[in-house]
Amino acid sequence: MTQCSHADLVAQQSQSRSATSALAASWRRSMLKHGLDPSDRSRPGRLSDPELAERADAMASFLNVAAPQLDQLYGLVGLSGCNVMLTDAQGIVLDQRVSDADAAQFRDWGLWRGTDWSEAAQGTNGIGTCLAEGRQVTIHRDEHFRTTNTAMSCMDAPIWGPDGRLLAALDVSSARADQTERYNRLIAAQVAQTAKAIEAVFFRASFPNARIIVAPSDVPDQAVLLAVDKDDLAIGATRAARRALGLEREGAIRPRPAADLLGREDDLTGFDKAERAAVVRALARAEGNVSAAARALGIGRATMYRRMSRLGLAG
CATH class of the missing domain: 3.30.450.40 (GAF domain)
Structure with a gap:
C-alpha cells in the first residue's frame, strides 16, 4: 500500500x-x-x-x-x-x-x-x-x-x-x-x-505483610487477587478482583472480612469468628499443644477446651 x-x-x-x-x-x-x-x-x-x-x-x-x-x-x-x-x-x-x-x-x-x-x-x-x-x-x-x-x-x-x-x-x-x-x-x-x-x-x-488469596472468578486469564491482613480483613485487590467482587473500582478499598467477600459462611458471627481465629492461631503456633496455646492466650487449660468445643474445634 x-x-x-x-x-x-x-x-x-x-x-x-x-x-x-x-x-x-x-x-x-x-x-x-x-x-x-x-x-x-x-x-x-x-x-x-x-x-x-x-x-x-x-x-x-x-x-x-x-x-x-x-x-x-x-x-x-x-x-x-x-x-x-x-x-x-x-x-x-x-x-x-x-x-x-x-x-x-x-x-x-x-x-x-x-x-x-x-x-x-x-x-x-x-x-x-x-x-x-x-x-x-x-x-x-x-x-x-x-x-x-x-x-x-x-x-x-x-x-x-x-x-x-x-x-x-x-x-x-x-x-x-x-x-x-x-x-x-x-x-x-x-x-x-x-x-x-x-x-x-x-x-x-505492594502488600508485603499480607496474605495473598486467589479469589474465585469466571475470567481465568486475569489476576484475581486479594490481600488479607492478620485480622483476615481484605485490604487490597487487583482490578480483576475489584470487578469480580464488586469493590471500589479505583483507589484504596474499605477493609472487609475476607470471608464475606469470598462467600465463606459458617454458624459463627461477630466476636465468635474473631475468637475462633485467635484460638486457631494460638494452636498453630503451639503446634497443636493445647496447654501451650492456653498459656499463650492467658487462660486455663479447661477454659481452652470449653472454648474449643463451643467454637467447633476438635480437642
Missing part, C-alpha cells in the same frame, strides 16, 4: 459514520480528537535524559519487579526480530529488550527508551491504543494510523496497578517483513500472560 493510498484510506475511514470497527474508532480519535495527520513522517518525540530518569525513578519499584519477566519474554521472542518494551500509563517507553542486530532498525522507528507512543502523539499503534482502550490489542502493519509506522506489527497488553488504575503497557513489536497474523496471535498470547504475571508479582510486592 502506498503512502498516499494509506493516508487516504485512514482519512476516509476516520470521517465515515458507517465505519464502526474498533480500528476505525481509533483512527477517528487520532484524526478528529488529536488532530493528527496520517501522512506525517515525523518520528516520535523523546524525553530528555533527565526527564526519562525522573519517570523511571518514580516507577523504580515496579520496573525492578517487572525486569525478570521482561527478560523471560525477550528470551522467547527476541531471536525472531522482536523488541520488548514496557511503558508507563502515558505511553513513554521506560524499559526495553532488543538484540544488537535489530537495535538500529527499532531506534530509527522510534521504538526506544524515552519515546512517546501515546495515541495522542502517534495515532493508532499498539502501545497508545492499548492504553487508550485499556485492553489487549494487536496493531498489524497498515492498521497503524501513520504511514511511517506501517512496517511494524505491535502486540500489547495493559498492566493494572494495585490501586486498580492503569499502570503500564507491555509491548512486543516486530520488524520482520514476513510477520504473519497467525504468528502475531502466538506472540500476543505470550504478551498477555507476561502482563498478568507482572501485575500479580507487583501486587504481591
Whole structure:
C-alpha cells in the first residue's frame, strides 16, 4: 500500500459514520480528537535524559519487579526480530529488550527508551491504543494510523496497578517483513500472560505483610487477587478482583472480612469468628499443644477446651 493510498484510506475511514470497527474508532480519535495527520513522517518525540530518569525513578519499584519477566519474554521472542518494551500509563517507553542486530532498525522507528507512543502523539499503534482502550490489542502493519509506522506489527497488553488504575503497557513489536497474523496471535498470547504475571508479582510486592488469596472468578486469564491482613480483613485487590467482587473500582478499598467477600459462611458471627481465629492461631503456633496455646492466650487449660468445643474445634 502506498503512502498516499494509506493516508487516504485512514482519512476516509476516520470521517465515515458507517465505519464502526474498533480500528476505525481509533483512527477517528487520532484524526478528529488529536488532530493528527496520517501522512506525517515525523518520528516520535523523546524525553530528555533527565526527564526519562525522573519517570523511571518514580516507577523504580515496579520496573525492578517487572525486569525478570521482561527478560523471560525477550528470551522467547527476541531471536525472531522482536523488541520488548514496557511503558508507563502515558505511553513513554521506560524499559526495553532488543538484540544488537535489530537495535538500529527499532531506534530509527522510534521504538526506544524515552519515546512517546501515546495515541495522542502517534495515532493508532499498539502501545497508545492499548492504553487508550485499556485492553489487549494487536496493531498489524497498515492498521497503524501513520504511514511511517506501517512496517511494524505491535502486540500489547495493559498492566493494572494495585490501586486498580492503569499502570503500564507491555509491548512486543516486530520488524520482520514476513510477520504473519497467525504468528502475531502466538506472540500476543505470550504478551498477555507476561502482563498478568507482572501485575500479580507487583501486587504481591505492594502488600508485603499480607496474605495473598486467589479469589474465585469466571475470567481465568486475569489476576484475581486479594490481600488479607492478620485480622483476615481484605485490604487490597487487583482490578480483576475489584470487578469480580464488586469493590471500589479505583483507589484504596474499605477493609472487609475476607470471608464475606469470598462467600465463606459458617454458624459463627461477630466476636465468635474473631475468637475462633485467635484460638486457631494460638494452636498453630503451639503446634497443636493445647496447654501451650492456653498459656499463650492467658487462660486455663479447661477454659481452652470449653472454648474449643463451643467454637467447633476438635480437642
